[in-house]
Amino acid sequence: MNPLDRYESLVDDVDAFRAACDRPLPSVVRTNRIAATPARVREAFDEAGVAYEPVDWHDGLFRLPDGNPGGNWPYVHGWTHGQEEVSVLPALALDPQPGERVWDACAAPGSKTTQIADAMDDEGTVVANDNNLGRLSALRHNAERLGITNSIVTNQDARNFSTKPLAFDEFDRALVDAPCSCEGTCRKNPDVLDQWTLDHVHAVAGIQKGVLARAVQATRPGGVVVYSTCTFAPEENEAVLDHVLASEDCELVEFDLPLETDPGVTEWDGETYDESVTRTKRVYPHRNDTGGFFCAKLRVGGESDESGDAVDREVAA
Amino acid sequence: MSDDARSAEVDAPTNDGQQFDRLPATPADREVEGRASREEVLDWWEERFEIGREVFAEYSFWEKGAGKVWIFNGEATDPSEVEAVGMTFLRTRQEHWKPTGRAVSRFGARATKNVIELDPEQAATFAAGDDQDIPEWDGDWGYLIATHEVAGESVPIGVGLYLYDELRSVVPKGSRADLPVVE
Numbered sequence: 001m002n003p004l005d006r007y008e009s010l011v012d013d014v015d016a017f018r019a020a021c022d023r024p025l026p027s028v029v030r031t032n033r034i035a036a037t038p039a040r041v042r043e044a045f046d047e048a049g050v051a052y053e054p055v056d057w058h059d060g061l062f063r064l065p066d067g068n069p070g071g072n073w074p075y076v077h078g079w080t081h082g083q084e085e086v087s088v089l090p091a092l093a094l095d096p097q098p099g100e101r102v103w104d105a106c107a108a109p110g111s112k113t114t115q116i117a118d119a120m121d122d123e124g125t126v127v128a129n130d131n132n133l134g135r136l137s138a139l140r141h142n143a144e145r146l147g148i149t150n151s152i153v154t155n156q157d158a159r160n161f162s163t164k165p166l167a168f169d170e171f172d173r174a175l176v177d178a179p180c181s182c183e184g185t186c187r188k189n190p191d192v193l194d195q196w197t198l199d200h201v202h203a204v205a206g207i208q209k210g211v212l213a214r215a216v217q218a219t220r221p222g223g224v225v226v227y228s229t230c231t232f233a234p235e236e237n238e239a240v241l242d243h244v245l246a247s248e249d250c251e252l253v254e255f256d257l258p259l260e261t262d263p264g265v266t267e268w269d270g271e272t273y274d275e276s277v278t279r280t281k282r283v284y285p286h287r288n289d290t291g292g293f294f295c296a297k298l299r300v301g302g303e304s305d306e307s308g309d310a311v312d313r314e315v316a317a
Numbered sequence: 318m319s320d321d322a323r324s325a326e327v328d329a330p331t332n333d334g335q336q337f338d339r340l341p342a343t344p345a346d347r348e349v350e351g352r353a354s355r356e357e358v359l360d361w362w363e364e365r366f367e368i369g370r371e372v373f374a375e376y377s378f379w380e381k382g383a384g385k386v387w388i389f390n391g392e393a394t395d396p397s398e399v400e401a402v403g404m405t406f407l408r409t410r411q412e413h414w415k416p417t418g419r420a421v422s423r424f425g426a427r428a429t430k431n432v433i434e435l436d437p438e439q440a441a442t443f444a445a446g447d448d449q450d451i452p453e454w455d456g457d458w459g460y461l462i463a464t465h466e467v468a469g470e471s472v473p474i475g476v477g478l479y480l481y482d483e484l485r486s487v488v489p490k491g492s493r494a495d496l497p498v499v500e
Contacts, residue, residue, distance in 0.1 A: 125391030
């Protein structure tokens with residue numbers, strides 16, 4: 001079966017949803033502001049005759065209609081990184097600040113890690129972890145190419161991640177961009193739809209719960225945890241949050257994303273979830289002509305110490 | 318092993334390829350034989366490329382493996398048993414120290430010495446990893462920072478080795494690019 005069939009009940013315009021899922025996505029690059037401004041990237045593209053289009057909700061993103069995001073000088077210089085549009089959302093929700101301690105729990109191949117380091121002005125510490133050593137080499141390559149100097153790379157199972165190799169024992173913020181069944185990437189890689197199985201959904205949901213629980217535990221009181229996937233499956237999204245809300249001291253918070261989203265669902269396949277999962281955000285391909293995505297923002301419970309409440313500080317800012 | 322031999326090992330720590338060790342501040346602080354000190358690293362960048370010590374004031378330097386020095390701008394334990402601490406920066410423990418291409422890309426725009434500006438064709442040749450004759454260079458031999466102009470500003474491409482009228486591109490295989498010449 002085509003797994004997209006099962007999500008038709010969740011979307012308002014089934015035809016538009018299915019049509020969008022069938023259209024290929026353009027190549028997109030993100031500006032690495034550690035190395036260059038978006039204006040410099042535009043100048044370099046202009047000089048070299050590289051076609052590009054702006055993305056109206058993010059000034060650092062450029063669509064490259066002719067593809068080949070690596071075949072130009074801005075890429076060679078580490079000014080740009082190929083990254084699907086929706087893939088920039090979790091780091092925007094995380095909103096890391098210079099000087100903070102940030103954990104990227106499932107980091108390879110490093111698109112979000114490098115975006116996090118960029119948002120931190122390369123100051124503070126971003127710990128990029130992945131359990132797959134082969135994929136970590138891609139992460140290290142990307143981090144070096146983009147000139148990231150504030151990252152530590154670890155190779156652990158994120159579900160029982162140990163902070164022992166680190167100079168601190170809790171994070172200000174954590175990102176769980178979880179391994180998932182990836183139907184949201186079908187516009188780039190239609191094979192994900194053929195490979196999809198419900199067994200895999202259930203297996204990976206168990207991993208997702210374990211990683212997210214550990215991320216909440218490893219983040220300080222008042223800190224922020226962002227959970228994201230590129231699947232539409234509620235089993236891997238709202239159900240994972242429902243589980244962790246019950247088992248760990250944390251709450252879902254409202255947040256803004258710069259494109260059109262739908263709220264998380266409270267019912268699926270006979271299950272009901274905590275009402276607060278409506279604060280999570282679903283990104284359907286037909287809304288903004290992007291890939292599919294899911295993103296949630298959690299505040300870790302307990303009293304903040306003198307370093308303050310990361311969520312409140314953003315609201316005040 | 319005798320007690321004497323065991324204490325001799327403790328007295329003379331050696332370089333451990335499995336962990337990151339922070340560089341000693343000065344040669345006088347050196348405990349591991351052959352390990353570069355922070356002072357020597359700062360001196361080297363200043364001497365070779367005239368990149369001032371203040372540029373690196375906030376960074377720490379670490380060694381893992383034989384002579385590979387990493388630059389880091391965060392908090393880490395010393396030693397650190399992790400996969401990476403910051404980014405690779407400099408190859409030491411050899412007669413001529415060699416900066417990494419990434420270090421040059423990140424910090425090389427500040428260099429005012431041993432910088433070779435390439436024209437568009439030379440720049441494309443360099444990025445492809447090919448050697449080329451540039452007899453008109455009258456500066457030092459050895460490792461140079463190769464730059465080219467992008468939209469009105471000079472930008473470092475990577476590290477070249479200049480010997481006998483020839484600029485050898487030492488761009489690593491995985492970073493070589495086949496680029497059109499941008500006039």
